[in-house]
Amino acid sequence: MSTNGKLDVQTAIAGDTAILTPVGDIDINTQPVLAAAIKQRQTENGIIRLVIDLTGVSYMDSSGVATLVQALQTARKRNTKLVLAAPQQRVLTILQIARLDSVFRIVGDLESAKSV
Amino acid sequence: MDGQPNIRLQIQSNTLFLSGVRELVYHVASRVGFCDEHCGQMALAVDEAICNVIRHGYGRAPDRPIWISLHCDGGIATPDTHGTSPTTALRIVIEDEARQVDIATIKSRDLDEIRPGGLGVHIIQQVMDDVKYEHRSDHNGLGMRLTMTKVRGPHEHSGPAETDDQAEDASGKASAGSACSDAASQPKDQGR
Numbered sequence A: 001m002s003t004n005g006k007l008d009v010q011t012a013i014a015g016d017t018a019i020l021t022p023v024g025d026i027d028i029n030t031q032p033v034l035a036a037a038i039k040q041r042q043t044e045n046g047i048i049r050l051v052i053d054l055t056g057v058s059y060m061d062s063s064g065v066a067t068l069v070q071a072l073q074t075a076r077k078r079n080t081k082l083v084l085a086a087p088q089q090r091v092l093t094i095l096q097i098a099r100l101d102s103v104f105r106i107v108g109d110l111e112s113a114k115s116v
Numbered sequence B: 001m002d003g004q005p006n007i008r009l010q011i012q013s014n015t016l017f018l019s020g021v022r023e024l025v026y027h028v029a030s031r032v033g034f035c036d037e038h039c040g041q042m043a044l045a046v047d048e049a050i051c052n053v054i055r056h057g058y059g060r061a062p063d064r065p066i067w068i069s070l071h072c073d074g075g076i077a078t079p080d081t082h083g084t085s086p087t088t089a090l091r092i093v094i095e096d097e098a099r100q101v102d103i104a105t106i107k108s109r110d111l112d113e114i115r116p117g118g119l120g121v122h123i124i125q126q127v128m129d130d131v132k133y134e135h136r137s138d139h140n141g142l143g144m145r146l147t148m149t150k151v152r153g154p155h156e157h158s159g160p161a162e163t164d165d166q167a168e169d170a171s172g173k174a175s176a177g178s179a180c181s182d183a184a185s186q187p188k189d190q191g192r
Helices: A031-042 A062-078 A089-097 A110-114 B015-031 B036-057 B120-127 B164-171
Strands: A007-014 A017-026 A049-053 A057-060 A081-085 A105-107 B007-012 B065-073 B089-096 B130-135 B144-151
Touching: A007 A031, A017 A031, A017 A062, A017 A110, A031 A049, A031 A062, A049 A062, A049 A110, A057 A062, A057 A089, A057 B036, A062 A081, A062 A089, A062 B036, A081 A110, A089 B120, B007 B015, B015 B036, B015 B065, B015 B089, B036 B065, B036 B089, B036 B120, B036 B144, B120 B144
Parallel strands: A017 A049, A017 A057, A049 A081, A081 A105
Antiparallel strands: A007 A017, B007 B065, B065 B089, B089 B144, B130 B144
């Protein structure tokens, strides 16, 4: 079901796009790791698009949702874009439960996310 | 509470232990015959419930007790049940010794407001079939009890309880397990 409750976040830059790739579980224990990575990239000069590639996230609870919502609020304030890419069904389901699946820009693959 | 739990676990209110509890709930639910989707939902509900205790009940103190009890209502498979799980529902009880709060104040927030936080109660109510909050009466005026129940759907009664081989196979997979064909696996209210 999960990767032992741990979370690793990789970062890549492609032009004006920052791509964060969290791998593992996003819960109350690990969300600070993701939150810090998001904050670092969203405040970088020249970044107009933040893509969070959720392919490797096998579990997310409301703490993770809260982190994404905060990222969305920051993106709106800075007039930048936030795109969620390739969430697993379990992650998509919690976004649906929270009625946020139509609030976030969610695409099915990373390549599409880079051109949103 | 009626009947002894099949499993009773005490943890400290340290978020480090959440993933272990999730895994336990997931795998017990799987072994008594729930589909992958429902196992994941129960793990999520337990996670949210424990987080609420840690945050709101204990103010994030990491050394307070939380008890998690699992009741396999209907019984569990034995050699006499010929490989079919008799479990009809999984009842999960979360107890603490935090200050008691007015139960009427435990409710979902308005989801039209897009802001972080405050989703735990809503998520629990969405994924579990029955949710009940109570004051504990056995703990010197302290403590809350949350009872959450998930009923096995019709499609989950069609197959046998998971064998040891199937459990070993499932533990190596991510979330690629069998999807529920039951409509109940979808979020309860998709729109207003």
